[in-house]
Amino acid sequence: MSARTVWTAGLLAAAAATATLATTTPALAVGTGQAIGAQHAENIVAVGDFDGDGAADLFTSDPDDPNAMVSPEHLSVRAGHKDGSFGSPVTVLPKWGPWGAAVADVNGDGKLDLLSSDSQGRLSLRTGTTAGGFSDERVLDSGPRYGHIVAGDFTGNGKADVVALDGARNLYLLEGHGDGTFAQARQVAKDWRFPDLSAGDVNGDGVSELLVQDHHAEDKLHVAFADKKGGFADPQLLLDHWNFEQAMTGDFNGDGKTDLIAKPYMSIWAQQLWLGNGDGTFGAPSVVKYG
Ligand SMILES: [Ca+2]
Ligand SMILES: [Ca+2]
Ligand SMILES: [Ca+2]
Ligand SMILES: [Ca+2]
Numbered sequence: 001m002s003a004r005t006v007w008t009a010g011l012l013a014a015a016a017a018t019a020t021l022a023t024t025t026p027a028l029a030v031g032t033g034q035a036i037g038a039q040h041a042e043n044i045v046a047v048g049d050f051d052g053d054g055a056a057d058l059f060t061s062d063p064d065d066p067n068a069m070v071s072p073e074h075l076s077v078r079a080g081h082k083d084g085s086f087g088s089p090v091t092v093l094p095k096w097g098p099w100g101a102a103v104a105d106v107n108g109d110g111k112l113d114l115l116s117s118d119s120q121g122r123l124s125l126r127t128g129t130t131a132g133g134f135s136d137e138r139v140l141d142s143g144p145r146y147g148h149i150v151a152g153d154f155t156g157n158g159k160a161d162v163v164a165l166d167g168a169r170n171l172y173l174l175e176g177h178g179d180g181t182f183a184q185a186r187q188v189a190k191d192w193r194f195p196d197l198s199a200g201d202v203n204g205d206g207v208s209e210l211l212v213q214d215h216h217a218e219d220k221l222h223v224a225f226a227d228k229k230g231g232f233a234d235p236q237l238l239l240d241h242w243n244f245e246q247a248m249t250g251d252f253n254g255d256g257k258t259d260l261i262a263k264p265y266m267s268i269w270a271q272q273l274w275l276g277n278g279d280g281t282f283g284a285p286s287v288v289k290y291g
Contacts, residue, residue: 044261044271045075047250048103048112050092051132055080056250056259059103059114061096062089073097075114078290082254084273085289092133098124102199104151104160107180115162121145123164127180141174141185152199152208154226163188163210165197173230188231194222200249200258202238203280211238215245215265223280238280244272251276261288 046059058078063071075096076089098116106113111128116137118124123141126134146164154161159178164185165171171189174182194212201208202223210224212235221242222235244262252259257278263271270289274282 042263042268044246044248044263045101046103046114047248047261049080049250050077050103050112051079052110053079054251054254055082056252058086058261059092059101060089061101075101080250080252082252084252084286088291093126099147100149100164102149102151102162106151106160106176106178106182108159108178113180115140115149115151117143117146117149117164121147121166123149123162123174125180140182143185144168144170144172146172148195148197150197150199150210152201153206154199154208154210154228154232155230156207156226156228158206161208163197163199165192165195169193171232175230186230193217194235196245196247198246198248200260202249202258202260202276204257204278210235211247211249211260213242213245213247215243219243221247239282249276 043061044058045061047056050057057080060076061073062076063073065071073096074091075093077092078086078089080086098118100117102115103112107127113128114126114134116124121143122139123143123146124137124139126137129135144166147167148165150163151160155175159176161176162174169192170187171192172185173188174185176182194214196213198211199208207226207228210232212222212224219242220237221239223238224232224235226232243265245265247260247262249258249260252273253275257276259276260274260282261271270287272285273288274285276282
């Protein structure tokens with residue numbers, strides 16, 4: 001079980017304990033045509049165009065020893081092929097074990113940078129290097145125990161920001177300055193009821209949205225639009241009958257429109273991919289292939 005999964009499970013347990021959430025457990029949606037591949041990527045931690053070919057690539061946390069019950073993990077990239085398939089994993093960080101991760105070009109040099117939250121809840125940055133790797137880790141914010149983090153341009157000024165969720169269900173925005181530094185974290189919501197968080201510009205207006213869900217409580221994927229002033233509107237329904245988790249966005253086919261990838265809820269089946277129409281709607285899903 002990955003650190004991210006452990007953290008989510010802990011937050012879910014806390015949410016269930018309040019008895020205001022988690023009334024039913026969604027049924028598993030296992031349709032026909034799904035496949036478990038030999039190159040199955042269990043734990044996608046972030047999405048971004050790492051190699052700059054215009055198609056989003058997958059960042060995955062992979063065990064060093066796939067056959068061990070417990071194993072150290074490393075960070076890999078699986079290059080997107082624009083047709084719903086992804087290449088074999090290439091290791092980009094040999095030692096890897098944070099709680100949350102996000103990628104974005106936060107210093108404006110055209111290379112993706114890697115943000116992570118560690119077991120102490122600190123937010124750290126590794127900048128992308130010309131050699132195709134990442135610099136040493138630099139702590140940006142010692143934080144109120146950040147867990148999930150996502151990156152996107154939530155204020156619409158072309159500079160990547162970070163949104164972080166702490167273990168007490170407070171949501172924070174750290175506005176990016178575009179040079180690898182960030183403004184002090186500002187709380188933008190409390191009692192945030194969605195433990196699963198990702199970000200992407202699903203309606204193509206240049207401003208990132210939050211994609212949020214509580215798959216333990218309901219089978220719905222919600223979207224929270226940024227108000228461009230550093231806040232978010234109340235989440236509204238994006239996709240119903242949604243029996244998936246770890247939803248992430250990226251332009252996987254290179255048409256400039258944001259697509260969606262997600263894993264069937266509590267399942268070892270392969271991820272599915274929905275191509276975006278650019279207006280907040282998506283086409284029918286297809287099964288992701290690896291290798
Ligand atoms: Ca790519
Ligand atoms: Ca960069
Ligand atoms: Ca948008
Ligand atoms: Ca697309």
